[in-house]
Amino acid sequence: MGLNVGGSGKKLGVVAGSPNWITTRLDFLVNWARANSLWPMPFGTACCAIEFMATAAGRFDLARFGMERMSFSPRQADVLICAGRLPFKLAPVIRRIYDQMPQPKWVISMGACASTGGVFDNYAMVQGIDTIVPVDVYVPGCPPRPEGLLYGILLLQKKIRGESITDRSLREEQLLDQTALRLKPETVDELSEPFGNSVHQTRSA
Amino acid sequence: MGMNPTVQALRERFGPRIGRALVSCGDTIVYVDREAVREILRWLKETPGQQYNYLVDITAVEYRDPERPLEVVYELFSLDRKVPLRVKVELPKDQPLEVDSVVPIWQGANWLEREVYDMFGITFRGHPDLRRILMWETYSEGHPLRKDFPLRGRFSRSEQVRQALGASPEAHYSKEELSIADLYHDLPADMRERLVRQGVLEAGSRIGSRTVELTVGESGAALAPAWGGAGTAAAVAEEPDFGGDHMLVNIGPQHPATHGVLRLVVELDGEVVVRCIPHIGYLHSGFEKLGEYRHYNQIIPLTDRTDYLSPMANNVGFAMAVEKLMGIEITERCKVLRVIACEMSRIISHLIWMGTTAIDIGAFTPFLWTFYERERIYNLQEAWTGARLTTSLTRVGGMMADIPDGFVEGLREFCRTFPKTLAEVDRVLTRNGIWCARTQGLGALTAEEAINHSLSGPMLRASGVPYDVRKDRPYLDYETYDFEIPVGEHGDVYDRYLVRFEELRQSTRILEQALDRLPDGPINVDDPRVILPPKSAAMNDMEAMIFHFKQVMEGVKPPVGEAYFPIENGKGELGNYLVSDGTAKPVRWRIRPPSFINLSALPKMAQGHLLADLIAINASVDIVMGEVDR
Incomplete structure (x- = not known):
């Protein structure tokens, strides 16, 4: 159900001189507003940040999706885009930034490293940011092309359109202690298991 | 190449404190007594006729043989005589891992020694501020580049996450x-x-x-x-x-x-920077440790991701280091293609610097222009390698692929039209009053200070030192190309801008010359040790199949030895230092990171300037954290 203008059944913004009231579902209106003005918090760390900048620049033009307002302060941001690898040294930083963002908030994990640790299956790298903060959309690629990131953003918008403000559990703040794990230790270990070819690369000679 | 005559001079001056000397891949290596290293290095720096005044790198090597002592490696270069020298100190494992710091001789040693301390646990006596630099201060798993340190660390992943969050x-x-x-x-x-x-x-x-x-x-x-x-x-x-x-x-x-992800802690008196303390390591990804677990050709994809602003130049630098180690002479066509790759990388690296620095100082439009030009290079890069950013272009002994149809025309078109964009940026910035006021006289370093801090690339040349690896230690026949090395005179942010700007023009000139001379012929050497046989041969010919199998399963195996190979990339002197023990995986892969060393001079440059100018000064260093932290 869309926005009905003046009860005429016509879509919003097309009729001049029509009565100045609309009927709609509250969920639709809220989600429509939220999905089309997502302010990203670009948590750009590595190579993916360069592709993120390319997405924001002229050729791919992120502004088409209501996202040109980069919010480098987490206080005014809606969606945290983790673009690039996340070493352990940076883990408390992303946790803090996520905690500082007000609800409603979403997270896009851009690229292989943010999603799984990527090629860096070693002592320095968090094996997927979902062990630190909850993630809504994973964008694969090393790095993802700007089109890939845009597709991820469109998926996030789709997800937002399906939300309901009556479902309070979606937007509940889970304020953890800064040092607490978000998941059970066994789950973190399991998520961080080596996979594919990397299991064979544990010997140095 | 024979032994560097400096070794003889050292023996005459220091006698028994000079140990054995050898030549590996053309590099002279001399072992010295651990107690005398500071005295010897000072003598090498200050004695007329030696003048090894430029400290290229300090690193350490631990061999897989547990009996062998650790080595601290000092890579020196004489800017006046254009001669390199590698000095080593052995630290047996049954004694305390200690050696004298050389910070009193070269300021540039400060961060390099901290990194060795962090990664190997070697203590530098007399270092002014010996703390961990890449890992956090309370990191408790040990020293990651030691051979007894497992690739994935000592603790379970959940414990690592818990400790990291606790820090x-x-x-x-x-x-x-x-x-x-x-x-x-x-x-x-x-x-x-x-x-x-x-x-x-x-x-x-x-x-x-x-x-x-x-x-x-x-x-x-x-x-x-x-x-x-x-x-x-x-x-x-x-x-x-x-x-x-x-x-x-x-x-x-x-x-x-x-x-x-650089963190600066600034002590301010009003708005004036009294002291600026950079904290790095927030993007430490363990590249060098990973390299020890991979075949040489498997490391090439990692090099894309160190300095991700100029990936193709990194690929070239690493492949050439392995080729130096193996004594491989690449083909003529490959040389020219690599020059093209390096110069394209320099252009996109400088362009992103220009765009983001302009944003920092308040001009948004140049960012859109420079990104437009970057997209054009990306198109060419993608046609050639299949990737916009992670190119993995080279292989040991050649290239991953030859250039595709239409590439030459596309690049010629770029060279023809790119100067127009440059002229626009020039018109908007170079004589712009705001730009000049925000950049001139800021963060100035004299030539002496720049050398003392081991700076390289545009940072060094803006201070008036005409050192460019392409001219002074030529590779890929750079000496046969006609191009100029721009040199600044004030060493401030504005001069660094001018130097990079002129380098963009010179790179375009080099690209045109390279396209003119691009010869036909193979891109790969004819050497079954390093290059895979063609697929048809591998399927039909038994011998070719065996070579194919051996290379895929066992990898390229350089002989025992070590090589340091520098190239000039957008940031400065990018060195790859490889130590081989004859197996398919390097004992040590060290990247000499230009922007790490350039950044270490930031406290010096920022002192006494306004907080707002600190942003401009920091931008002028042209850092890329993937390479600073590795």
């Missing part, structure tokens, strides 16, 4: 920051309360018991006594009391103007 920024607020705050007055109440809660402080205690001698000034003169220690009261009394403290401002690690 919250306040909890390991560096001791020197705390001492700065404490020297003047008490900490802010909320910070004190938080530190007590986290167990860093005891309730009711003062903290700054440790006087930090962080060297910012010249020749090892510590700044701290100016305010700290016994002189505190006097120093405070001399200054007019405006009722305010020196203020500590934390910038980063997540900040749009730090060009990545």
Whole structure:
């Protein structure tokens, strides 16, 4: 159900001189507003940040999706885009930034490293940011092309359109202690298991 | 190449304190006594006729043989005589891993020695500020590049996450920051309360018991006594009391103007930077450790991701280091294609610098122009390698692929039209009053200081030192191309801008010449040790199939030896130092990171400037954190 203008059944913004009231579902209106003005918090760390900048620049033009307002302060941001690898040294930083963002908030994990640790299956790298903060959309690629990131953003918008403000559990703040794990230790270990070819690369000679 | 005659001079001067000397892949290596290393290096730097005045790199090597001692490696270069020399010190494992610091000789050694300390646990006696640099201060798993340190660390992943989250920024607020705050007055109440809660402080205690001698000034003169220690009261009394403290401002690690996850702690007197302390390591990814677990050709995809602003040049640098190790001479066509790759990389690297620096100073439009030009290079790069950014272009002994149809025409078109965009940027920025006011006279370094800090690339040349690896240690036949090396005279932010701007023009010239001379022929050497046979041969010919199998399963195996190979990429001298023990995986893969070393001069450059200018100065360094932290 869309926005009905003046009860005429016509879509919003097309009729001049029509009565100045609309009927709609509250969920639709809220989600429509939220999905089309997502302010990203670009948590750009590595190579993916360069592709993120390319997405924001002229050729791919992120502004088409209501996202040109980069919010480098987490206080005014809606969606945290983790673009690039996340070493352990940076883990408390992303946790803090996520905690500082007000609800409603979403997270896009851009690229292989943010999603799984990527090629860096070693002592320095968090094996997927979902062990630190909850993630809504994973964008694969090393790095993802700007089109890939845009597709991820469109998926996030789709997800937002399906939300309901009556479902309070979606937007509940889970304020953890800064040092607490978000998941059970066994789950973190399991998520961080080596996979594919990397299991064979544990010997140095 | 024979033995460097310096070895003979050293033996005459120092006698038994000079150990064995050998030549590996054309590089002369001389072992010296660990107790005399500072004296010997000072002699090498200051003696007429030797003048090894440029410290290229300090690193360490641990061999797989557990009996073999660790080695500390000093890579030297004489800017006047254009001669390299590698000095090594052996540290047996049954004795304390200690050696004298060379920071009193070269300021540039400061961060390099801290990195060796962090990664290998080697103590440098007399270092002014020996702390961990890449890992956090409370990191408890050990020293990652030691051979007994497992690739994935000692703890389980959940324990690692828990410890990392526990090392919250306040909890390991560096001791020197705390001492700065404490020297003047008490900490802010909320910070004190938080530190007590986290167990860093005891309730009711003062903290700054440790006087930090962080060297910012010249020749090892510590700044701290100016305010700290016994002189505190006097120093405070001399200054007019405006009722305010020196203020500590934390910038980063997540900040749009730090060009990545760099954290700067700035001590401010009003708006003037008294002291700037960079904290790095927030993007430490363990490249060098990973390299020890991979075949040589498998490392090439990793090199894309170190300096991701100029991936193709990194590919070339690494492949050439392996080729030096194996004594492979690449084909003529491959040489020219690699020159093209390097210069394209230099262009996109400088373009992103120009765009983001303009944003930092308040001009948004050049960012859109430079990104437009970057997209055009990306198109060519993608046609050639299949990737916009992670190119993995080279292989040991050749290239991953030849250039596709239409590439030459596309690049010619780029060379023809690119100067127009440059001219537009030139018109908007170069004589712009705001631009000049925000860049001229800022962060100036003299030639002597720049050399002393081991700077390289545009940072060094802006200070008037005409050192460019392409001219001074030529590779890929760069000596046969006609191009100029732009050199600045003031060494400030504006000169660095001018130098990079001119390099963009010169790179375009080199590209045109390379396209003109591009010869036909194979791109790969005809050597079954390193290059895979064609697929048809591998399927039909038994011998070719065996070579194919051996290479895929066992990898390229260079002989025992070591090689250091520098190239000039956009940031400066990018060196790859490889040590081989004859197996398919390197014992040590060291990247000599130009922007890491350039960044280490930031405290020196920022001192006395305004906070707003710190942003411009930091931008002028042209850092890329993937390479700074590796």
